[in-house]
Amino acid sequence: MKLQSYDALKHSKYRLSLMLFLFLNVAVSLFCLLPVSGSDPSIRSAPVLLVAGISVALLALCLMTPKQKLPLLNPVALLLGALWAWHINHRYHLVFYFDGSFLIISLLCVFFISAIALSDYLIAFCLHITPPVLTVLLLDDGKHLMTILFTITLPLIGFSLHHLMRRRFDNFTRRLVRQLYEEKESFSDLSMLDPLTGLYNRRGLKNRLDSILENHAGSHFVLLLDIDNFKAYNDNYGHAMGDQALARVSVAIRDAVRSRDVVTRYGGEEFLVLMTNVNASIAMKLAERIRQYVVDLNIPHRFNTQVSTHVTISAGIAPIFDDDFDQAVSNADRALYVAKNQGRNTILAWEDLPRMAPASSELV
Numbered sequence: 001m002k003l004q005s006y007d008a009l010k011h012s013k014y015r016l017s018l019m020l021f022l023f024l025n026v027a028v029s030l031f032c033l034l035p036v037s038g039s040d041p042s043i044r045s046a047p048v049l050l051v052a053g054i055s056v057a058l059l060a061l062c063l064m065t066p067k068q069k070l071p072l073l074n075p076v077a078l079l080l081g082a083l084w085a086w087h088i089n090h091r092y093h094l095v096f097y098f099d100g101s102f103l104i105i106s107l108l109c110v111f112f113i114s115a116i117a118l119s120d121y122l123i124a125f126c127l128h129i130t131p132p133v134l135t136v137l138l139l140d141d142g143k144h145l146m147t148i149l150f151t152i153t154l155p156l157i158g159f160s161l162h163h164l165m166r167r168r169f170d171n172f173t174r175r176l177v178r179q180l181y182e183e184k185e186s187f188s189d190l191s192m193l194d195p196l197t198g199l200y201n202r203r204g205l206k207n208r209l210d211s212i213l214e215n216h217a218g219s220h221f222v223l224l225l226d227i228d229n230f231k232a233y234n235d236n237y238g239h240a241m242g243d244q245a246l247a248r249v250s251v252a253i254r255d256a257v258r259s260r261d262v263v264t265r266y267g268g269e270e271f272l273v274l275m276t277n278v279n280a281s282i283a284m285k286l287a288e289r290i291r292q293y294v295v296d297l298n299i300p301h302r303f304n305t306q307v308s309t310h311v312t313i314s315a316g317i318a319p320i321f322d323d324d325f326d327q328a329v330s331n332a333d334r335a336l337y338v339a340k341n342q343g344r345n346t347i348l349a350w351e352d353l354p355r356m357a358p359a360s361s362e363l364v
């Protein structure tokens, strides 16, 4: 799950809470509008009609325009709370009640709505219940103070604790989602890099290649490089020294090319450089610079017979035609094959090959 989808989830929860809150206000207000046996219909109070009307209108708005910005829960809660307070005050003065039961029942109705719909939104919860609570306390004039306080305090404490726990849980989930997402990103990055050299591996190259061929019209070149007589180096100096030589050659290649060129460890001791937006002569100059940088490393290699006393590389270079990368690699491989045959420590361009160059790409 991404952070955005977690936020979308929270938004949809907010939307559902708002709609449930409006629905409960409609239901309770309709209940209050029901004619009680023997009561005068004129006591149907205007605020209840307003609660029903506003709630139905907002509910319809939410249902009909799901993509629109939602009305804010807090102002809506305060408005409807104030209307409920008005209703309680209005009705209290119209009907004579012997005890405080009307006030308590009215409070419970308001708490019922808030408790069910606003349990995760403490501020909206408080804004909704505050006007009715203050009205009831004023109307009661202290006669049932303890009962009213008990009715108010218990749910308030409960909801405050629930809200605190919920917030902690939400923050924890958010942190967890972010952490998982970051780890996924870094694993994905790591899976594209070769651990020994830090260069791109084939997967990383494929990833870069797709975006390069998509976004950069222009001429691109493939340069395929191979360390000369590396088997002899390994056999005589040991595999660990071989690894060190590979890492140093990688750095030399990286240093020799431009930052926009993609350097890849293509195989064991084989490297591929994807040169972007470059012409043939600059591509050749960059390849020559790589060859020279590797020679300048001065890594002793007494078994690089007939070539040098140091580690050297050979390379083949070929342009990419019609975005056909595989064909360019195959052409560069043929040029590399010929370069090896011509004595190694050499760079050859595919275009300079005799047209009848051997098709086999097996290195000598």
Ligand SMILES: Nc1nc2c(ncn2[C@@H]2O[C@H](COP(=O)(O)OP(=O)(O)OP(=O)(O)O)[C@@H](O)[C@H]2O)c(=O)[nH]1
Pocket (backbone or CB within 6 Å): 196, 226, 227, 228, 229, 230, 231, 232, 234, 238, 239, 240, 241, 242, 243, 246, 267, 268, 269, 340, 344, 363, 364
């Ligand atoms: N140390 C080390 N050696 C490797 C690694 N990957 C491949 N090699 C070695 O690279 C050598 C490649 O040898 P060959 O393919 O015979 O080619 P070569 O000896 O370089 O000869 P030419 O390419 O013809 O110049 C093998 O001995 C592999 O074991 C690696 O990660 N570390």
